[in-house]
Amino acid sequence: MNEELAKLREQIDALDERVLVLLNERARLAQAVGHLKLSNGEEGGPIYRPEREAQVVRRLQAANAGPLPGEAIERLFKEVMSACRALEQPLTVAYLGPAGTFSEEAAVKQFGQSTHGLPVASFDEVFKTVEADLAEFGVVPVENTTEGAIGRTLDLLLATPLTVCGEVAVRVRQNLLRKVGGLAGIRVVYSHAQSLGQCAGWLNAYLPQAERVAVASNAEAARLAAESEDAAAIAGERAAEVYGLAIAAPGIEDVAGNTTRFLVLGKDAAPPSGKDKTSLAVYVRNKPGALLELIEPFARLGVGLCKLESRPAKSGNWEYVFFIDLEGHREEPLVAEAIQEAARHALSVKVLGSYPTAL
Numbered sequence: 001m002n003e004e005l006a007k008l009r010e011q012i013d014a015l016d017e018r019v020l021v022l023l024n025e026r027a028r029l030a031q032a033v034g035h036l037k038l039s040n041g042e043e044g045g046p047i048y049r050p051e052r053e054a055q056v057v058r059r060l061q062a063a064n065a066g067p068l069p070g071e072a073i074e075r076l077f078k079e080v081m082s083a084c085r086a087l088e089q090p091l092t093v094a095y096l097g098p099a100g101t102f103s104e105e106a107a108v109k110q111f112g113q114s115t116h117g118l119p120v121a122s123f124d125e126v127f128k129t130v131e132a133d134l135a136e137f138g139v140v141p142v143e144n145t146t147e148g149a150i151g152r153t154l155d156l157l158l159a160t161p162l163t164v165c166g167e168v169a170v171r172v173r174q175n176l177l178r179k180v181g182g183l184a185g186i187r188v189v190y191s192h193a194q195s196l197g198q199c200a201g202w203l204n205a206y207l208p209q210a211e212r213v214a215v216a217s218n219a220e221a222a223r224l225a226a227e228s229e230d231a232a233a234i235a236g237e238r239a240a241e242v243y244g245l246a247i248a249a250p251g252i253e254d255v256a257g258n259t260t261r262f263l264v265l266g267k268d269a270a271p272p273s274g275k276d277k278t279s280l281a282v283y284v285r286n287k288p289g290a291l292l293e294l295i296e297p298f299a300r301l302g303v304g305l306c307k308l309e310s311r312p313a314k315s316g317n318w319e320y321v322f323f324i325d326l327e328g329h330r331e332e333p334l335v336a337e338a339i340q341e342a343a344r345h346a347l348s349v350k351v352l353g354s355y356p357t358a359l
C-alpha cells in the first residue's frame with residue numbers, strides 16, 4: 001500500500017511540475033495582453049474583461065471530460081485568471097464589509113483572491129467608492145430567492161452613473177453563531193435585516209423569545225455576538241471563522257437553496273459574451289395598460305424577460321419604476337429594437353447594463 005501511494009504521489013509531483021510550467025506560460029501571455037492594453041491607452045480598453053472571462057470558463061466547462069465537476073473548473077480557472085489579471089494590473093473591489101459577509105464571498109467568487117478587497121460600511125458606500133474612483137469595481141446584492149429584491153440597491157441603481165458589468169450568484173447558508181454551543185440563554189439575535197427575514201420561520205420555531213436586532217451586516221452581527229454570552233448572530237460560516245464563534249445551529253434558512261444574486265458595478269460596459277442579460281429601469285405613465293404596452297415589444301420580438309420588479313418611483317405617490325431583466329445583450333439587434341420600442345411607451349428608460357449571465 002505504501003509503495004503504491006508513493007508511486008501515485010510521484011506521478012502527481014511530476015504532473016504538478018508540468019501544470020506549474022503551463023500556468024507560468026499562461027501568465028506570461030496575460031502579461032503580454034496587459035502590455036498591449038496599457039500601451040494603447042484608451043483604445044487598449046479595460047484590464048478586466050468580464051465577457052472574456054465568462055467565455056474562457058464556459059469553453060472549458062464544455063470541453064471538460066471530468067472527473068472534476070464543472071463548478072470546480074469555474075472556481076479553479078477564475079483563480080488562474082485572477083492571478084494573471086493581477087500581473088496585468090491590480091484591481092480594487094468594494095463590497096459591504098467587514099470581513100466575512102456574503103458580499104465578500106460574491107466579490108471573491110467573481111474576481112478571485114488576487115484582487116484587493118475594499119470592505120465598506122453600506123451599499124451606498126459601495127456605489128460612492130466606485131464613483132469616486134477609490135475602487136475600480138463594486139459588488140452589491142440585488143435579490144434573494146427567499147426575501148426578493150434588495151430595495152436599497154435598486155434605488156441606488158436609479159441614480160448612479162455606473163454600469164452593471166456582471167452578475168454573480170452565491171448560495172447563502174445561514175447559521176446561528178455564538179460564543180458557546182446550544183440555544184440555551186440566547187436573549188438577542190443580531191443580523192442584517194435580509195438574513196433575519198430569510199430565517200424568520202426558524203427563529204419563530206426555536207427562539208421565539210429572543211429579540212431580533214437588525215444591524216449593518218452579518219459580519220457586524222457576528223462581531224457583536226462575540227462580545228456577549230447571551231447574544232447570537234445569523235451569518236455565514238466565514239463570519240464564524242473570522243470572529244471565533246461556534247455554529248450553534250447550521251443551515252437555518254427557511255427555504256432550501258437560498259441564493260443571493262449580486263451585481264458587479266463598474267465604469268466600462270461589457271461587450272457581448274454570447275450569453276448575456278440586460279437590466280433596465282423604466283418609468284411608465286400611471287394609466288391603464290401601461291405595463292402591457294411596455295412589455296409587448298419584448299414578447300413580439302422574442303426577447304425573454306427573466307425579471308420584472310416594481311418599486312415606488314418616489315416622484316409622487318403610487319407611481320412606479322419597473323426593473324426589467326431580459327435575456328440578451330443591448331447590442332443584439334432584436335434586443336436593441338425591443339428596448340427602443342418599449343421606450344416609446346415609457347416616460348424614460350435607463351439601461352443599467354448588459355453583462356454575462358452568471359455561470
Ligand SMILES: O=C(O)C(=O)C[C@]1(C(=O)O)C=C[C@@H](O)C=C1
Nearest residue numbers: 030033047048049052081084085
Ligand atoms: O484576455 C484578456 O483580455 C486578458 O487580459 C487575459 C485574461 C486571462 O487571464 O485570461 C485576464 C484578464 C481579463 O479579465 C480577461 C482574461
